[in-house]
Amino acid sequence: MDLRFLHPLYEHSGPWASVYVDTSRHTESTPHERHLTAAAMARRLAEQGADDATCRAVESAIDDLRHSSEPNGRALFARAGRVVLDPPLARPPQGDTAEWAPLPRVAPLLELAGQDPVCVVAYVDRRGADFELRSGLGREEAGSVAGRQHPLHRTSTADWSERHFQLKVENTWEHNAGEVAAALSDCQEETGADLLVLVGDDREVRAVHERLPQRLRDRVVEARHGAGSRLLDEDVEQARTEHTRRRAEAELDRFLAARAPDDEGRTGAVEGVPALVEAAREHRIDELLIRVDGPDNHREVWIGEDPDQVAVRRTELRALGEQNSWAARADDALIRSAVATDAPVLVVPAAGEEAPVGGLGALLRWK
Template structure:
């Protein structure tokens, strides 16, 4: 997950209100339920020590969702009476709404709730052209259409010379339309930065478009086996998107495992466990954090200073470094702050946990490192 959008959270000091609101239950009484959630969240934050202005800002932000609830939910990050960031969620919070008042924003849940959400272009192809649809966890929307040559389209079964000539024109029309669709699909992918291109249609029509797509898109292309309008197609699209997430996470986990072995200079390309990760964070060597949501080290106590690279396992370490002010924080919050400000990435291992056994980062926290 690219963490750049979180930068505004680390341009100002805390403490922070971090709220995850579940809006996935759409019913007649949803506005009333959100009203109650807004009030309960403000009370919860107040009991945790949040200032009145921040409680009001969060309450108003949740109240505003009553008019157009999001498909799954929203995160709200606020401080000093101001909502600084409120990203949409691609999945509802598994334990319902959550509110936390802490020295640092609680952003780790975003890795599962708003992180790996592949965007797919579904291309509904026939002999006359194609319709494009953009799919993500937030829904679907039209993404354009291609209208190719309309005549001639259909073959005949006659064997005389004039009919064979007609069939050749049909072939040329199909080839022309397939090329037009492929060109438009490549442009659409370039504009939307879609992760997947899912081709829907008859076998031959899909294949002709597939063969004409640029080689750079080959790894993104999937040919759907179910036809246009099928409920099975919707299921297949979601399965394709989920498999893309699993494949990417599995590849990064494999890279982490391989990087544990030191190179010829004795430097390992991976680290795990809080002490090693804290040291890497202080030296700006984090390349990509890997987090296992149920890992015990995520909520292990570390100490932080005002600057992101001021992080230590023990408070006395910060004092040795000359830091006058320090606060207790969760390890995942502190390491994610370091990752954001040093342009590192982060990834949740949740999509592959069932098949990985115990061979994951110790304590649930690991990182791929950079040495240059």
């Protein structure tokens, strides 16, 4: 999961208010219930020591959701009297929560904001294609491309001039398929989409697929149902779910293999809080893996103001010259370090051997 959208949370020191609100229920009494929720979350933050201005900002933000039709929920992160980030959730939280802590409580976002891949759906025909961007948060238009418009229709006669015209038709189709493939490649690069779903007649879809760059070939799925079919949404969601599962399994396999030392005695992966803390301090986390049921996730570590100021013991930070330090959860501290170096974070399923051990692991980069 690309967490670069969390950068604003680490531009200022804490403490932070982290609130998760369920908006999945919609009844006549919903506005009143959310008004009560707003007051309850502000009160809970105040009881934990949050300042009045931040409590009021959170209360106002939740109160503004009284008439919202959002299907799942919202996370709110606030400090110094201002809500800094309020991403919508891809699935409802298990109850409304509010926490006041030195770091934003972002670990729940790994599941609630969804690791579902961003997907470009390309509706392809002989004239070009329309692109649609889909994620766990919804869908939006992502542009279109139009190729040559004439000639586009075949003829069945045997006359030489008609065969010549038919050749022009073939050339037009091939040209348009190349135009669509190039535009789709650009769209993927601009959006960072993990998956491309091609929708249309078999011939046009196959022609576009064959003209895509090699780097995108393993990201392409050809939908079984066409535009307008009620089963198309199921095709897309199945493709996204399957992509997420395959990627998690592949990354976990890569992690397990990288735990073995190479010829120089170096390992490409570590697990356990002490080793991860050391890797975070040295900016060597290439990808952070978190198993959400892991016992090490809530283990206490010590942090300074900067993302690489993290230690297992408070005295370690002092030895590094950091005068100010605070206790924090290991998962949130390591996520902060990963975000600071633009390392992705991946939730892995609980495996039979429960890897990574303790629930936290990382693939490493070597300088």
